[in-house]
Amino acid sequence: MKLYEAFREWTGVKAGFRSDRPEVEVSSLKGDHRGYLVVVNHSEQEQDTGILATVPVHSYSLISPEGIESLVLEGANAKLRLGPYEAAVLEWKQ
Numbered sequence: 001m002k003l004y005e006a007f008r009e010w011t012g013v014k015a016g017f018r019s020d021r022p023e024v025e026v027s028s029l030k031g032d033h034r035g036y037l038v039v040v041n042h043s044e045q046e047q048d049t050g051i052l053a054t055v056p057v058h059s060y061s062l063i064s065p066e067g068i069e070s071l072v073l074e075g076a077n078a079k080l081r082l083g084p085y086e087a088a089v090l091e092w093k094q
Helices: 002-011
Strands: 017-019 024-030 034-041 047-053 059-064 067-071 077-082 087-093
Touching: 017 024, 024 047, 034 047, 034 077, 067 077, 077 087
Parallel strands: none
Antiparallel strands: 017 047, 024 034, 034 087, 047 077, 059 067, 059 087
16 A cells, blocks of 8 residues: 555645545546545554545445445545444445
8 A cells, every 4th residue: 555655645646635644545436526435444443534525525424234324524535433453335426
């Protein structure tokens, strides 16, 4: 992960999404005005993380076996709590 971040920084390319916690990785799949994020906590500790966007986002939805839950937006960003080694799938829309 650090290698990809360093390469992006060197080339000047900004990731569309990132976490404010180094233990949490965010990967994205972008479509036309929407997409999906896979957010992974790589630590043995519960993490409260901010999902930070560099693209315009109007909504985030957490997709889980229990159903779909809207997340509260803070600008184009959202907060998410992940348990140890837990992952989450989010849908975002512009």
